Amino acid sequence: MLTGSTLRRRALLLLLPGMVALAACSSTTQQAADAPPATGATGANGTADGTTAGSPGAGSTSSVGGFAIATVPERRDVQHLHYEIGPLEIQPGQNNITYSAEAGYPTVPKPAEDGYITRIRANLERPDGTVPPVDVIHLHHGVWANVSGRPNPANAELFFAAGEEKTDTILPAGYGYKYRASDRWIINYMLHNLLSTPDEVRITYDIDFVPMRSDGAKEITPARPIWMDVRTGEIYPVFDVLKGSGTDGTFTYPDQAADPYDGRRPMNEWTVDRDGVLIGTGGHLHPGGLHTDMYVTRPGAGATATDAAKASITGDRAHVFRSEAQYFEPAGAVSWDVAMSVTPPEWKVAVEAGDTVSVTATYDTARASWYESMGIMVMWMADGDAGTDPFVAPVDVKGVLTHGHLPENDNHGGQPSDLFLDLTAAPSGPTTGTVGITDFVYAPGDMAVGVGSSVPTVAPGGSIRFVNNEATATTAGVWHTITACKAPCNAATGVAYPLADADVQFDSGELGDAGDPTAGRLDWTTPTDLADGTYTYFCRIHPSMRGAFRVEG
Numbered sequence: 301m302l303t304g305s306t307l308r309r310r311a312l313l314l315l316l317p318g319m320v321a322l323a324a325c326s327s328t329t330q331q332a333a334d335a336p337p338a339t340g341a342t343g344a345n346g347t348a349d350g351t352t353a354g355s356p357g358a359g360s361t362s363s364v365g366g367f368a369i370a371t372v373p374e375r376r377d378v379q380h381l382h383y384e385i386g387p388l389e390i391q392p393g394q395n396n397i398t399y400s401a402e403a404g405y406p407t408v409p410k411p412a413e414d415g416y417i418t419r420i421r422a423n424l425e426r427p428d429g430t431v432p433p434v435d436v437i438h439l440h441h442g443v444w445a446n447v448s449g450r451p452n453p454a455n456a457e458l459f460f461a462a463g464e465e466k467t468d469t470i471l472p473a474g475y476g477y478k479y480r481a482s483d484r485w486i487i488n489y490m491l492h493n494l495l496s497t498p499d500e501v502r503i504t505y506d507i508d509f510v511p512m513r514s515d516g517a518k519e520i521t522p523a524r525p526i527w528m529d530v531r532t533g534e535i536y537p538v539f540d541v542l543k544g545s546g547t548d549g550t551f552t553y554p555d556q557a558a559d560p561y562d563g564r565r566p567m568n569e570w571t572v573d574r575d576g577v578l579i580g581t582g583g584h585l586h587p588g589g590l591h592t593d594m595y596v597t598r599p600g601a602g603a604t605a606t607d608a609a610k611a612s613i614t615g616d617r618a619h620v621f622r623s624e625a626q627y628f629e630p631a632g633a634v635s636w637d638v639a640m641s642v643t644p645p646e647w648k649v650a651v652e653a654g655d656t657v658s659v660t661a662t663y664d665t666a667r668a669s670w671y672e673s674m675g676i677m678v679m680w681m682a683d684g685d686a687g688t689d690p691f692v693a694p695v696d697v698k699g700v701l702t703h704g705h706l707p708e709n710d711n712h713g714g715q716p717s718d719l720f721l722d723l724t725a726a727p728s729g730p731t732t733g734t735v736g737i738t739d740f741v742y743a744p745g746d747m748a749v750g751v752g753s754s755v756p757t758v759a760p761g762g763s764i765r766f767v768n769n770e771a772t773a774t775t776a777g778v779w780h781t782i783t784a785c786k787a788p789c790n791a792a793t794g795v796a797y798p799l800a801d802a803d804v805q806f807d808s809g810e811l812g813d814a815g816d817p818t819a820g821r822l823d824w825t826t827p828t829d830l831a832d833g834t835y836t837y838f839c840r841i842h843p844s845m846r847g848a849f850r851v852e853g
Contacts, residue, residue, distance in 0.1 A: 571656055
């Protein structure tokens with residue numbers, strides 16, 4: 301599908317430059333006794349021998365950026381189990397959503413006996429055990445779903461999610477997710493290959509597990525996951541955040557969106573089905589995201605709230621937690637070099653049947669646009685009355701992190717590069733009115749040295765049609781975007797560069813016709829109202845792809 305020279309050049313452009321969590325504070329872990337082998341487990345950590353799989357933050361600094369680092373609580377009879385799905389053959393430029401069964405893994409590896417899951421950690425690894433750089437290939441998302449007793453997988457219980465920020469799920473001491481060996485799991489995932497070269501990876505996940513037969517299980521209260529999303533119910537729940545939107549440089553979804561749900565009931569709400577206690581939550585955002593927020597609404601409760609609680613209450617809605625994005629990225633809130641704060645162990649919120657829990661997501665809009673953004677908070681709930689009523693006392697405490705900076709985010713980009721041209725200084729060139737995208741090249745108008753030389757030019761009022769020749773109406777192929785970036789947009793590629801930061805914004809969506817996340821079309825036409833000037837752009841999926849076109853009277 302790709303020519304050898306183009307494939308090698310696109311690889312060089314990237315290689316040469318330099319969901320959800322709950323936290324608990326305690327220490328160490330304990331070894332399992334008389335444990336049977338775990339189904340599908342591999343390696344030294346996969347035989348339930350008590351070998352600790354590790355935890356972000358454990359044994360590291362106690363705080364980062366003003367946030368405490370969570371540690372894993374001590375639990376009796378805990379086993380540390382390691383599993384993986386793979387090998388997974390990754391196609392050049394791949395960015396598709398699929399399920400474990402579709403990838404050839406109809407049975408997802410999991411524990412062999414009944415028990416409680418108290419912690420899950422996921423990652424992506426190459427065959428040699430190394431973690432690939434996020435700017436080369438990453439797990440955009442992975443969602444672990446329990447479909448047992450559910451004839452329609454769409455109604456599965458979603459109990460764990462992982463994104464590029466790689467937050468652990470760590471249930472507080474005394475709580476666990478009740479698991480049965482007969483449970484049937486599937487994994488919905490999206491692997492994003494930013495290069496034009498193939499790759500091979502495996503999805504790994506480490507589980508802390510307390511067998512039901514053990515004494516330790518008697519100390520655990522069952523907890524259940526509640527999936528909270530600003531667009532709950534969609535397989536690809538995304539929204540666009542445009543530069544300059546919102547107020548004072550930030551935009552909150554859905555609060556500041558115009559009719560976000562097309563007149564239907566809000567998708568960001570859940571009605572509490574029975575009295576209980578919320579024991580933890582944490583947020584998932586994309587680059588540009590600042591925080592997610594969770595609220596509890598109880599009709600009439602605002603009028604009777606105590607003075608102590610009123611600072612966190614607006615009307616009948618109490619703010620119960622803010623999951624903040626702690627960016628380690630030197631350029632600020634623009635990349636996956638980030639950790640999301642999660643609830644500390646003392647956070648327990650009493651809710652009543654009929655209460656409404658809702659979530660929002662806030663993004664920065666002063667710097668750039670953020671397309672296909674998300675706002676998710678997986679919440680864990682248990683029966684009982686051990687929590688604090690948010691209308692009696694404030695509960696919105698500062699969160700903790702499950703890790704600091706990760707080395708796979710070390711290539712930030714943005715430094716001068718001799719791999720790209722400054723097309724703002726290039727001569728105007730003729731155009732047939734069409735720019736084709738083939739072999740990861742925009743032709744004409746590509747910015748790569750040795751590929752482009754001139755800029756396709758149209759008169760004011762004219763337009764240029766971009767056509768993705770790497771996908772068809774019957775095959776998924778490779779998807780690309782045409783997304784405006786600030787000229788000259790020719791610095792080195794990395795996790796923080798390029799950005800959709802042009803003063804004049806445009807974005808084609810993912811040109812493809814294969815369902816989510818594609819735009820449902822293979823072409824896109826530039827706006828006809830553009831003023832004279834040179835417009836630079838990049839591909840959001842493969843950011844080493846850059847180009848330009850010109851409007852000239």
